Amino acid sequence: MKAGGVNVVPGILSVVLTLGLWFVVPIPDGVSVNAWHLLALFVGTIAAIIGKVMPIGAIAILAITLVALTGVTNDSPSGAIKDALSGFSNSLIWLIGIAIVISRGLSKTGLGNRVGYYFIALFGKKTIGVGYALALSELIIAPVTPSNTARGGGVIHPIMKSIANSFGSSPEAGTSRKIGHYLALVNYHINPITSAMFITATAPNPLIVKFIADATGADISITWGTWALAALLPGLVCIALVPLVVYAIYPPEIKNTPDAKTYAQSKLTEMGVMSYGEKVMVFVFTLLLLLWAGVPALLFGDDFIVNTTAVAFLGLSILLVTGVLSWEDVLKEKSAWDTVVWFSALVMMATFLNKLGLVNWFSSVVENNIEHFGFDWPISVMILVAIYFYAHYFFASTTAHITAMFAAFYAAGLALGAPPLYLGLLLAGASSLMMSLTHYATGTSPIIFGSGYVSMEDWWLMGFIMSLVNLTIWGCVGGLWWKLLGFW
Helix, strand or coil, rough: EECCCEHHHHHHHHHHHHHHHHCCCCCCCCCHHHHHHHHHHHHHHHHHHHHHCCHHHHHHHHHHHHHHHHHCCCHHHHHHHHHHHHHHCCHHHHHHHEEEEEEEHHHHHHHHHHHHHHHHHHHEHHHHHHHCCCCCCCHHHHHHHHCCCHHHHHHHHHEEEEHHHHCCCCCCCHHHCCCCHHHHHHHHHHHHHHHHHHHCCCCCCCHHHHHHHCCCCCCCCCCCHHHHHHHHHHHHHHHHHHHHHHHHHHHCCEECCHHHHHHHHHHHHCCCCCCCCHHHHHHHHHHHHHHCHHHHHHHHHHHHHHHHHHHHHHHHHHHHHHHHHHHHHHHHHHHHHHHHHHHHHHHHHHHHHHHHHHHHHHHHHHHHHHHCCCCCHHHHHHHHHHHHHHHHHHCCHHHHHHHHHHHHHHHHHHHCCCCCCHHHHHHHHHHHHHHHHHCCCHHHHHHHCCCCCCHHHHHHHHHHHHHHHHHHHHHHHHHHHHCCCCCC
């Protein structure tokens, strides 16, 4: 039931939860009044996001307003509003916002479709080859597509559906199992992996970087290149396994697909030679990747280090000057501005929860409970990560989950003796890989699930199986890779 712009029932529950924590629940020893009251606002905000009380940007505006009016971060009214708006000064937030605008060029120029059809033309003779073509297409565009929903649901999924339809595989005809069921599962389960591979592959990743830096006093500052290098091997192994694992669990009825290759080639022929806009997009993507990876600094020294967010602004500037994107395109990219608003609010609240000591208190609670088992840090970290990961069954937003739990679980793992960078990379990977679990886990899932190719039972079973595969790869292959790289 809606009243105005609010979903009433989850809205009431969010308010009751906030007021209950504020006025009813006793403040634990070691927690300040302001910290507890900010926690009440924070929990209410997360509950509102999970319950979809209002659009997430609108919820963020309410959160900023309440922090400013209640003065939980600062007794001075002018100081309180300054604190409430402090998230907008975070450069990582603008990195994601600008990168989302840049990724608009994928759809506007048609480059995203060209990449997808190109790989299908190369590998599309067999169904499993089409699966790998979809996977490679996701991987290629992931570094410059901070919206995993736009990437998996907006670019790759329409290509996947067109391939399935070309083979007469559709939910309406009851023929999903021909090929569409298989391709839809591959389409989805690649998305969390590519999201885990780059800071710029999904919106909450920069928030993780900030949490890790805050917890370690900036001793661990993960750059774009460090993240990409760390995730390279476990990510590629996971990507290599997804089409095979899905094929083993749910084999398609159609095994050979020579027509897919022909179909993709016809689409490429229809698109013709690369347009001016596509060529500029390729240049910009290449430039961004080289600068984000720190190649100039490696070749010419530290004087050539460029700020990651400044690089994103450079890319957007080139697209504006060349006319590939217009200012109208920038203004119309609602998801970018929406992300800047809600991300700023959540970053602000999480930052002050840390400053007020709440995160340290909660992490000590988690640490003490795990410590009772008496395990060494490797086993303790496995328990910690498993709890963090499978808690996502109760979340419909990775952003809400990460904001609510990451900082505390990271601090608890540090206290249990885990190497800081190893723990950070493992939890960072888990933060995207947990998208695999349910049909509501992230924005991509309802798009692909909603197309009707996969039943809920099959979706959840495949999600649980892939969670075991991905966590094992990230923990074992990733751990050995990070050891080799000297990260721990």
